[in-house]
Amino acid sequence: MRYSGWKVIKEALTGHRGWGPAWRDATPQAQYDYVIIGGGGHGLATAYYLAKQFKQSRIAVVEKGWIGGGNVGRNTTIIRSNYLLDGNEPFYEFSLKLWEGLEQELNYNAMVSQRGILNLIHSDAQRDAFTRRGNAMILNGADAELLSTQQILDRYPFLNVNDARFPIKGGLAQHRGGTVRHDAVAWGYARGADQCGVDIIQNCEVTGFRIENGTVKGVETSRGFIGAKKVAACVAGSSSRLMEKAGMRLPIESHVLQAFVSEGLKPVLPGVITFGAGHFYCSQSDKGGLVFGGDIDGYNSYAQRGNLPVVEDVAEGGMAIFPMLGRARLLRMWGGIMDMSMDGSPIIDRTHVDGLYFNGGWCYGGFKATPASGYAYAHLLATDRPHETATAYRFDRFAKGRMIDEKGMGNQPNLH
């Protein structure tokens, strides 16, 4: 069913009786060409592009719970392509371009809102590093602008400059960055994939792989065996748990990242802003909630919840730059499982098992990557060649010493 202005008006006047399911609840068939494990943003996007762009068929997405229930449903909704390194920047810029066309592509309003992202600068060394980054962005075809403190104050007049522990010396802005209504991304891709014939199977947990002579034959699930020519893992924080069933150890640790939202407030923050001398970033949703976050808690966890020290640390960061937030109230906090990789960058690659593919290691940056991750993974699945923007996302980059380490933190996942 296509959404259109006419349809919206017609339904409003006739009691909304004509809206059908956004996607069908499919029952698993015995055999597919592709089984994608994980009904999150990346898995659904992969299914969508695989069907729509790469004209593949007989595709199923199997999800152990409800679609969109993982990190796509619990993040701070930011999109941006302000990366430094060659292995990353073209990929994230590709993703941003896909975001820019997403609503028309999907006929679904995911509220892609390019109100800009601003990284504050607090020292000369930071300015040097951000200058290098901004230049790398521009050289990769993205947009970047170095803002003066005054330009920033024009946009955020209530920023703390008079009583600041760390002075604000400028900022790196990407005006095309912004936010997206995160749940709608999962639903939009699900609806799009469904319309292309993809089977979306909820409440279907993969319990094992059937592998014969080094080739994958399908997956064992809580709803029985499902045969597949190609199986694509796409389960973010659960990557190690899943791939262990195929005998793999991964360069990944699962960590908890907390995120926060305030009560609804009249608009104060136009775009996304990140503090450079503490752990705090913030935007304001269309509903008025301030959505903010900071560092991961720092310990391995699958618990989907965090602890107080990080809550306090994030609030301190917020109060350092926005002391006017003191009387805004934190409404809700939640935690997601982050697939923290050893260099802070993702993996989209084949595995040692023929027909078994892997997508993971997104750290806490997976949301913005959703369209490109889906597209590049679909490309790999359909053609067995990596997409041109994702050639560096290989497993063997660690063995070869070709890490993509944006933060320069080394093989210490909780520092990325």
Added chain:
Amino acid sequence: MTQKNRLQGGLIDRGQSYTFRFDGKKMTGHAGDTLASALLANGVRLMGRSFKYHRPRGPLTAGSEEPNAIVELREGARQEPNTRATTAELFDGLVAKSQNRWPSLAFDALSVNDRLSSFFAAGFYYKTFMWPAAFWEKLYEPMIRRAAGLGSLSLQNDPDSYDKGFLHCDLLITGAGPSGLAAALTAGESGLQVILADEDFVIGGRLNAETFSLGDSLGSDWAAQTVARLRSMPNVRVMPRTTVLGAFDHGIYGAVERVSDHLAVPEADKPRQILWRIYSKRSLLTAGALERPIAFENNDRPGIMLASAMRAYANRWAATPAQRVAIFTNNDDGHRTAADLHAKGVKIAAVIDTRPGQPISIDYEILHGEIIDTAGRLGLRRITVRLASGETREIECGALGVSGGWNPNVSLTCHQRSRPAWDENIAAFIPGGDLPSGMTVAGAARGVFSTHGALTDGAEAAARIAADLGQTATKPELPKAEDAPIQITPFWHVKDAKRAWVDQQNDVTAKDVKLAHQENFVSVEHLKRYTTLGMATDQGKTSNMAGLAIMAEIAGKSIPEVGTTMYRPPYTPAAMGVLAGRSRGKDFRPVRKTPSHVWAEEQGAVFVEVGNWLRAQWFPRKGETTWRESVDREVLQTRKSVGICDVTTLGKIDVQGTDAAAFLNRIYCNGFAKLAVGRTRYGLMLREDGIAMDDGTAARLADDHFVVTTTTANAVSVYRHMEFVRQCLFPDMDVQLISTTEAWAQFSVAGPNARKLLQKVVDAEFDISNEGFPFMACGEITVCGGLRARLFRISFSGELAYEIAVPTRYGDALIRRLMREGQEFDVVAYGTEALGVMRIEKGHAAGNELNGTTTALNLGMGRMVSQAKDSIGTVLSRREGLNDADALKLVGFKPVDPSKKVPAGAHLMTIGDPVNAAHDQGYVTSACYSPNLGHHIAIGYLKSGDQRLGEVVRLISPLTGFDHEVEVVSAHFVDPEGERLRA
């Protein structure tokens, strides 16, 4: 305005009258009132507007779960958006404004949304606003954003302060109603360290809202007596106005105490609120239960509220929303409200019970039926009842109490993702399994609803906990109390309503739930996210249950099959300020000051933040108008004569033990075993992944004693790393580590006259001549007539230089002495800028170069990595990707046109190549103006840089507008042979 709806009795202090304003209108209330109770007493029912349709709303509850009556409290910088009128304590001079309306609460232009509501059904955003594509950011979204949000921030800095604190207890009891009080008595008498926290400002919970007695006393009197008893126990801490926000791991709870929110302004030096981190061995949740509404047509008019709230307003606050009220209930509890209000002289228009065989009253009419509509635009006027017989009746009333049964207040049990379980007997969710470690639940919070049940359940739970913790508890004598059984027939919503409100703040109707089902948003989480049900500021406390029940009914499933209600921290929204505590603004992080700070301030130094340190950046002198003038002078004078710089901030680690040298051999990639006593060596530390981690020097003061220096930034992480290597990797090495960074004030004395200057302060028995104390020498000496000191002949500037260290307390005196003794050499003090210039002139790597991705090879130190030993990082530094033939190499750059800058962060391109990422050749890391060379210089990384000396490359920085040519040169701009430092 008079308090026309003020009743007799109640727990308010009529002797204390307070004046307050709501939307500019002046009214009076009493001590003990909340803003909501005072407004109701004054005849005000309309207190807010809903989020989406801007429907007029009054209070639904009398507690912190309030979704409707939320206001902007106070004015100016203290303006507090979204404050629940139902919990805001009245104080004299209180000012509040309604919010999310324009121009006024009674006439709100955006209530037009309500007329258009059929266009704004659940999920309508996702289907529209897409045409034309460019209009989203320009038109639709700004429109939505302006309309959205609830209250507004003042945009001024919060003038109040907040504390954080830490409490320890054996037992934390959350909620001080009957079960909490009984538990506290029991635990307190057993000798446990007890904290009893309650969000209310009067302890007692529902006891203060009911009329029934406990033993011989009124419930509220018993509560007051019990609190007095508890307060007399030294092992019990009673904390009113304290909300336990969250249950975190291992018995840690976060709680906010509202110290000053009931005052116009906090007392001097006192915080507005305190965030307590409570460490408990056990916790007992006695948070009671929350009544739930029933959804029916127009069930949201001001004056319609929960029956328990109506009763609480009448009994505790002596206020009624109207003089003529009706009750709508599916259980016996609703009838209590009718009886209590009737007793207070309020006219009961009717009680409508959905159950057949309802109780009988001689005082007022009781009907079997359901409410199918209501009337009254800004306040309830009339309800329409459909009787079981099928006939409809219209009943005039100004308020309606609704009781849909009670939900145990399980919020805190869910904070570690325990899922509540369905209890058919009370038609509600009760705490599930896997509760947060150490948590027990008692009383109404686990579905034991009668007062007698709550009292005994609380006492028994506390006794079990005490026994668990090794104390013997005797059950305290508890008063006799009502013990009515639960009589409820689930009834969630009146069918066929056009708009029956389920989530009142977010304007979610029963039909929206149906639409979600129709579109396959059936899972509870999908339902919430698609319709925004339960996403309001009450976290769904008043709405989730009905939404779930309606979805179950539509889907033809049982409620537990559809899902459960989950809650996340915080229990109620918490001010950002209190979560940050004192760490805000200038106090965000502690300041570290160098030993020469006082002196530098006297010199008028400009300071710069380096991590938490404040360091002198340069020392402006009279007549100097730009920072460059000062820095150039400091550099030139140092290179010409002598300069002094405080370098205390560099990390210093004392490494001792018989295996100290062997240990350093592991830590550094270059060799240390053969370093002679009295000598210093540059060391490069790799991470285990082969990337450069830090660099510094190690001075061997004795066979078994080294002093290692680290960069300022990495002092803490290097120490941690060294302890890891010592304790985890080589546990039987005899080596001991301790940081001595702050113990020593250390100054660099650099320049051709450095030795001459030092000779004036170093005691004569120490020979610091070039022969006696050559380049890279180190030793323990005395200065100024016997003060113990350390001297290192090391140089970051490339000059003849020393670092001299004295106990920190003498640092100030030493720099004053050196500056005085140096007058004959025109000594200068130099700051971090000059330090940076000189190290770039000399080509020394620093933080910009050691950026966590560079190797020894990149730094031009590849050959330093000893392959003859197994030091940290050696093996992984051999990987192919770290040894590419065209690897980046650290080189220098100078502009072809000497007037041009060579800015850091610029990228490098081969001349003639296209300018894009694919042809990137490297980047500039550090840049400065070199006053010695008279032009800008820089160092940075260039592919195969060491083989490209003399080549001209293109420097581009589109971000900052640079595009010109630079020549690749050696990074050693000054004294490449190192003659000066050996002089």
Added chain:
Amino acid sequence: MHDLIALTPLGAHKPRSDHHGGVSLIEITDVALASVAARLGREADAAALVAKITGIEAPAAARASDCAFWMGPDQWMIEASFETQEDLAQQLAAQVNGAASVTEQTDAWCRFDLKGDRLADVFERLCNADLKRFTGGEAVRTAIEHLGCFLICRSPGHVSVIGPRSSAGSLHHALLTAMKSAL
């Protein structure tokens, strides 16, 4: 004898003292400190050495004696009069006989002593040490407003806070603020 004049950690010539709500906050500058860490295999000797120096058994984990406190496994801080033992580390080093590593620590730290009846009320706003249970002789290292500090309970009404010297100003501000807030 040298003629250099010392500055206090707060940057003055005289130690500072403040009083509020019955609690005194006094900057202490007349104590010399040196750490003693046992060499591998010489743990007992090192403990014996500490006992010999201080005249009382080496403190157990998280404990303090009159002039020493526990810092970490097999590591102690020795306290002595600065007046008479400014070169404490050197003096100790001469006695250790290879049983321990001694490191000068005097000026690595600043110290503020709080005295009064309601110290627990102050410290519950500062750190997670459960002062109510302290009876004297406790030595814990913990964080106060982001600063790693030792808390030495000399007696129930007397606690020393030993923190990083460079942050003496921030630490003093935190202590005084907590006193004013809590008392």
Added chain:
Amino acid sequence: MIINHPLLGPRDAAEFVYKGDAALIHRPDGMAPDALESFIEYGYLRDNPAGEHRELWFHEQGDRSWLVVSRNTLTHEITSVELARDVARREGRSK
């Protein structure tokens, strides 16, 4: 979280800095012929279990001990805490 330090008793985890899997104690021999291969595995591959996890924590705001903590990554329950030095010795890291 609370870490029950073997010497100091219960301490708030906020005083500690986390490193990761306690297998990091077992640093391979850098001079062995297959050193590169074993270091790649040591440096980059992790079990990352959902359940019992032995991991390294450093008591940075405390006594500067490295600890080996056994903690369940699903529930955060901690079942044992030992000094890493003792563990390292027991597991063969002595000279």
